[in-house]
Amino acid sequence: MEKILREILLKAVSAQHAEVSSIEIEIPKEENFGDLSAPAAMTLSKSLKKPPRKIAEDIVNSIENKEIFEKIDIAGPGFINFTFTKTFLCSELKELIEKQDTLLTEDIGKGKRVQIEFVSANPTGPLHLGHGRGAALGAALSNLLSEAGYEVEKEYYINDAGRQVKLLGMSVFAKYKQLHGEDYPFPEDGYRGEYIEELAKEFRVQSPEFGVKDDNTLLKEITDFSYKKMLDAIKKDLADFGVNFDSWQSERELYTPLKSPPYKGGEWGGELQKSEVEDSIDELKNRGYIYEKDGATWFRATEFGDDKDRVIIKREGDYTYFAPDIAYHRKKVEKGFDEIIDIWGADHHGYIPRMQAVIQAIGYPKEHLRVLLVQMVTLLRGGKPVQMSKRAGEFITLREVMDEIGADTTKFLFLTRRSDSHLEVDIEVAKAQSSENPVYYVQYAHARINSIFEKARQEAIGERQKAADFNGELFNDEEMRIIKKLLIYPMMFRNATMAHEPHRITFYLQEIAGMFHPYYHKHRVVSEDLEITKARLALCRAIQIVLRHGLKILGVKAPERM
RNA sequence: GCGCCUGUAGCUCAGUUGGAUAGAGCAACUGCCUUCUAAGCAGUGGGCCAGGGGUUCGAAUCCCUUCAGGCGCGCCA
Known part of the structure; x- marks a missing residue:
């Protein structure tokens, strides 16, 4: 749902002759501000030299296909608030059930190779x-x-x-x-x-x-x-x-010495055998970032913003621990990854500048190495x-x-x-096997839904019904709230990916479980009314799909029963 | 001394990368099991976002500064 809005907005904004590469879309804090919101008019106010509310109006006016919106409001200093129609949200829900994971995720990486150590x-x-x-x-x-x-x-x-x-x-x-x-x-x-x-x-x-x-x-x-x-x-x-x-x-x-030099630019070769540690130092030497001082061999880390230069070979001739780290990281780079991620204990944060200096010394931007601290x-x-x-x-x-x-x-x-x-x-x-424990809280939601399906099967509803075959007009407000939350999953997924922050998924799962449990308590899914039952089963199916996807990313089981 | 990180409800922590009136869980008090699982649900309180200044339409978020805590500053690994 966010994706569609993004496209619509991009069109409408470019009609204002504004240069924008991406449109910011957020989830409003309050429900009566709509389903999704765009602060674009405020951001553009400076470059267009017009008041934000005026820009907002212009943007709204040039939106072409308004039929998926219940309403579009301009509010506050210039927010454009979008409220979708129930019909549209339900068609999105159907798509979620049919396409499952492909709708939940987004191809952000586009095949880029990443190594995580x-x-x-x-x-x-x-x-x-x-x-x-x-x-x-x-x-x-x-x-x-x-x-x-x-x-x-x-x-x-x-x-x-x-x-x-x-x-x-x-x-x-x-x-x-x-x-x-x-x-x-x-x-x-x-x-x-x-x-x-x-x-x-x-x-x-x-x-x-x-x-x-x-x-x-x-x-x-x-x-x-x-x-x-x-x-x-x-x-x-x-x-x-x-x-x-x-x-x-x-x-x-x-x-250990290699048969042939991995570093193509090196001077040596033939009979001489060198290790990757030696070879990587050679490379740095050829690039001019190595010097001798006080009998030791130094790496010119200050060239790339580190506090001080670092010793690689001690006066006694031993390598410091830093030497194999250089070789190791060069090896990672040479494997051709588009991004290298290291996960370190937080007490090692002081080593980030020197490691990134190495990355730059061998010709890559420092962002090529991303260090996450635990x-x-x-x-x-x-x-x-x-x-x-x-x-x-x-x-x-x-x-x-x-x-x-x-x-x-x-x-x-x-x-x-x-x-x-x-x-x-x-x-x-x-x-504790209680609500104190967030893990069970989330897993229990999944298991509970499963036992609803179990019940539906016993009532022979499950067999007669295709999951995406339901009448969305039957959903009440509470159900619509859950559906909107489900449809936001791709946004959350995108943000978690960009930020490299899996904990966002954990939070989201707790929120969705926190919506399901009260719902479960208030409303019977499997009831006399076949049409309502079908709609609610579909909703449960969608919740389960999302829970399962999130838990899979966390590496946590989604139990059928508990 | 220098550098990095942290400071949000009594506690543990989120806060959509600068957005609208600041959020959750726990703990505390009170109720709810003939029903698709009580590993659950319903209700109530709680804030100088460490302090101060700045940047702008707008700051918990960015900049400066002070305070408090943690970590790192080796020819140790």
Whole structure:
């Protein structure tokens, strides 16, 4: 319905000789302001040098097909308020039922390729709640974008090369030694969770011989064994959470020498073999953004608005963590995506400028990389915060919460807030099977509608009726209000897509459920009156279609019964 | 000290990207199960949008400033 209005308005506005690329359409706050509203006259007032109300009149006068409108008002400082006819709204409802998802979505992406990298937790321990929130967001966003016509790749970056993995290995190594009765010192900043001992025990089962290999070989074996085990555990957590990836990029791989140079502009080639890390530094060097100072190698990040230049190779010759990140992001760019999205913990926000500097240094606008930040999750139990201390190795894992309140509930709750705002999750509330719990509230609406259909089938109405075969004139005001809300879904979908904000869907679903439940309570759908029954069944069908679509994007099940 | 984020009802948070008289859920008090599911519904209260200034037809939203909180500012990862 918005789309049609947009076209009509665009025509009418261009008849005023005004230059407009897009027309703003909004939902008025008050019902008696109409169904949709356009502030165009006010925006145009300056360039047309005419008072807004006059412009509004002119626009209204040049609208050609007025038959779909009940009325068009000019109100306030110059709003044009549109009220649609019941007939038109009902034909839109019919179309929604017939075309379903194609009417709900819009091809915004037009096949553009987007990569979303998310979670990417170090394989040094189980996923915690923050990772879970990132996972829920990443998955929902990728569903949203693919529904909007983007081609999406979901990637997980495995930090399997850095200090953290070494530390994991050393921790398990020490535990392993201790298991064999050696008084071996535990590393200072080692990982202290219970899983460290588990890993040591598992390793002992796998390779029972002790004291045969030298410590270095053993440490290397234990390290590889441990991080792979942890990665498996992470993969299982994610799978059980209902989040899957298309691609797993290993950091180690970026360090391994390649047969031929991936960077076409490079000087080297032939016998010489370089890794992607080396090669990406070469590229930056050739482009003139690398220099030596104090014995270290620097990236000229200030060239692109970062606070300071960044060291890539330390004086001792080691790479900083930033070096593989450069290689990694260059690799993303070279894969040819039209947009790259990274989802990071909010504590990493300081790295955005330097990463975007890299993007610009290799010749792309900084908007090519979009970073979404995910804030902390605070876990409450009956209103009291659940204490966690990472130092002692105690933290709430995604697994624990998922086991207690279920994956669907967890995901939904993670998506009830803007991602960059703090989130509080109360376990007790999440477990409650009542209106306190927004997840069930929405799912219940879906299940309830389903049982109405069940009833209709028993009464043999379902079989005799095509879903879109109903008389819309029979709808009462309350039903019309719901229908308008349903027809706004595409607008909400569009806005959520543009803003990359899946939580808007969560809010919308709560609103539509909040309209259905009271309606259900007041009016019987399946009744003696066959014509009214048919109309109401159609309305229920439409609500269900919308609920199902929204829940699908959130990655939450739409249960048939509860 | 510098930078980023946040500040909206008692609590948790939305606010259609600058629109009309500021919204929801929870918590609190009161009712409703012979009916298509009570995991539900009906009713009642609650605001200096942190403070101040500015930009304009119009500001919770943009700019400046003050205050409060969080995070980040390494040749750590």
